[in-house]
Amino acid sequence: MSGGPRRDIDEILEQAAQLALTARERFLRDSCEGDDALLSELLSLLEVLDDSRGFLETGENSSQLQVIGPYTLGRVLGAGGMGTVYLGERSDGEFERKVAVKLIHSGLPTPDILRRFHREKRVLARLDHPNIARLLDGGATPEGRPYLIMEYVEGEPIDRYCDARRLSIRDRVSLVRSVGFAVDHAHHQNVVHRDIKPANVLVDRRGAPKLLDFGIAKVMASTDQADETHTGFQRLTPRYASPEQVLHLDVTPASDVYSLGVLLYELLTGAGPYDADGAALELSDAVVRSAPVRPSVRAARASAHVLVARREKSSASLADSMRGDLEHVVLQALAKDPEDRYPTAADFAQDLSRWLDSEQVEARPETFTSRARRFLKRHPLTAYFREGRARRESQGQRQLAETIAGLLQDVLSSVDPTLAQGRDIELLRSVLDVTAKRVNLELDPDTLIAARLHTTIGTAYHAIGAYDAAEAHLGSGLEARRRAGAGPLELAQSHLYLGGTCRELSRYPEAIDHFRRTLAILEQLSPPDRGQEALARDHLGRALEILGQDEEAERELRAAIEIGTEALGRENLDVIRFVGSLARFLTTRERPEEAGELAEDSVARARLVGDEPSLSMALVTHGFYLNWVRAFEEAEPVYREGLALRVKIYGENHPFVANTQVDLATVLESLGRFDEAESLYLRALETNRACSGARSLDVGTKLNNIGGLMRKVGRLEEANAYLEEALSIYREQFGDSHLWVVIARMNLGATLLARAEFARAEAELAEAESRIDGRWEDDYWRVQVLRSLRGAALARLDRKAEARPLLEAAAESLTRSLGEGDDRADSARRRWQEFVAEEQLS
């Protein structure tokens, strides 16, 4: 080989490799031309050359596979974690046929695994349905790599198909119905798809949907050596996976029903059922724990792009088309517990047919009671904990406890009365009591798991108005989080919840402290959580408002709206509530114009979104405003609608209902319907005493109201008792200078006056006036009414010189500001006239 340029070492090796063993060494000596170093290098390489075959050669090996069986492989149709799909073309027979060839990449399977693979393959090959892409064949390449040959479908993924053709909601539902029947066919052959997602549902040119990859997930699993249930990277995107799949539990036909539900949900709303972002872990968490966002709520936030693709004019019209039956169907398919879903895919498809035919569907909104009963029956809590111990070895305590906590959380978070829809709060309470006891007994208190459960239990107690129990558990949760080194978000959450509970217990300075801590923690976060910040500012603003720290309160309330709108959008439920908070604040601060606009705006937004708790809140705020500006006739129907919603959502004995009853009662009182008002007041008082404590502010406000009513109808003794108790509660809560205390003293003074206890009346009224301290303008009606009353008391005490200017100025001021015919102005004038008349008599 002399003469030519020296060849590279790899060329020599390659040629040597093609020679018979006996010829190799001689070939090398010739090639190296006396270069001993090169020769010995090549010899040592040659020695291992045959052994090295296959070394590092695993993974994708398609380069060596241009032909599989009668098919020539063409372009790549798709690549995923489990394999690569090629277009295969058959050109040996009389007809040409295109197929999809799926080549599985994993380690080389053992004979046992291959047997399993072939068994699965035979089952799949039996599937014969016009909407299912057929499995034609399968086998292993000469290297032993398994492959599947499937019917090639020329079509588009169903989501892209629907959007590109701007299919209406009805057309979308109709497509999913066809898919549902196809899935059911497979279920009858004992084949579960396991991986239903848009990419696996193609729609061909004629508009017929075809399901791909039926049962492939399981076949793939059967070729996996490490772990039979391991399906590689499929789990990276749990977008369509059912809770049981996420939890690695048994996969059944019900899992496909769930995935069909997600598919339909996305085709309808343009987004997934959970508010988790794309991160796999977060999404898995939501799949297992969070209730799906209702499709109509999701639709109300739909982008212009989503609306255009569905031929909808507005997000409101899209939300409307979803509300009611269609929504119930979707949510039934998405139930966490497989037993709560449609029993079969056909039942799901048939319910879609009913909806398409405008018939009554079978799906019903989930009720808490049924779910809780079934849960308690089927899963005694002890079983969870016992199972926990047994499985610790394989999973690790932490992970397992997380799973258990997740399941508990799912049950407990449904204790939120907005989900419970007013049914059987007592049952909810007993579930909570049992759970609380268990958690205290069986969990290490210094763990994040215990912390999370305490927090969940606390919020659930809070939701049903059991504030003492709520505080205890939220406090334990915060302590545990601190000790276990929880992250800032969790600590912020604990403070936020605790603040809310302190507020309900009328401990405002503590509440404010918790809210400020929440904000301080949130401020240090990077990236910031603006939604949480807005929420904390709204809470803080409302607490400051109650303590009369107006300037700061207004600043926080406005910041909450601004930050919330920016971070969450205008139609976010929280933001709607923030608007209501500001409306309420401005109302009581006598800035009615902006308040009225905000209140109406908040009702309109809530109606648009269609969320009942938000709407009830907005209505109550609007009613509050109308009542404040004395538009009683208008206020009554607004309050009644709000009250009815609240009874429906929270049940009869909830503090929210009590507050609304009082609101309505004050309106009825102003309309002169005293009996109706009294009975509402008394019902509310009972509820507040039970939920918030006998000395809570809520009880105080109710006592004050009832006292005022009693005075008005002439039951002065009762009035006096109610008002004194109210005043003492207010003073306890706020100290003496709070404006509510001023108002309560006024009411008490007026009653004492009516009872002819003039000295005491005068003392209370004088005290009240001295505490106003410039916070009310002189011509504000309360100031003038107070002076008029005090003038009357002074007159009776024979301090006429002091009485005269008060009575005269008040009569004049109130007539000017309120006009004749207003009962406050008329009363003041009457007192002045009586005084003048008496003067003349004496």
Added chain:
Amino acid sequence: MNGTDVTTTLRKVRLGESAPEALFPVVYEELRRLASGHLRGERSGHTLQTTALVHEAYLRLVDLRRIDWQDRAHFFGVASGAIRRILIDHARARNREKRGGGKVAHVSLDDVLALSVTEPPGAELLELDRALEALAKLHPEKARVVELRFFGGLTLPEIAEVLGVTRRTVDRYWLFARTWLYRELKTSLGEGGQ
């Protein structure tokens, strides 16, 4: 850099307007993110399938409708370098832990059984990395073939596209590199090697 940018950059690479290295940071980040959950060993008996990982990153980062197979090859070329770095960093960290940096890594029977042909366990991976470095000093382009194939899961035609050589050349490089590495590792890991 988002999906569109990755796709656009890949086109530029093909047209010679951009160097593939421009993609490295974003691809590395995505892969590291995807891999971290798996490397942490959430489940015992888990094997890291690098090819699947790269495919996953590819599907996430690239707009499939605007790309052809040469672009794909370049993407995988960058990804194989990134995945190699991730695996090696992980293996090093694991080894440090084992040597007593605090926690003792618990190796269960499952872990041992799960050692798959697709992923050498930590120690062997580090040996492979070292051998590959040594090979790269002598024959950089041949070492690159191994990186692309073993870490990136590229097919031989794809490797040819990335390296700008003929398919036949890639076959030859591969044969040499495979043999060379096998010899090195057999020596350093003792008889039986693989």
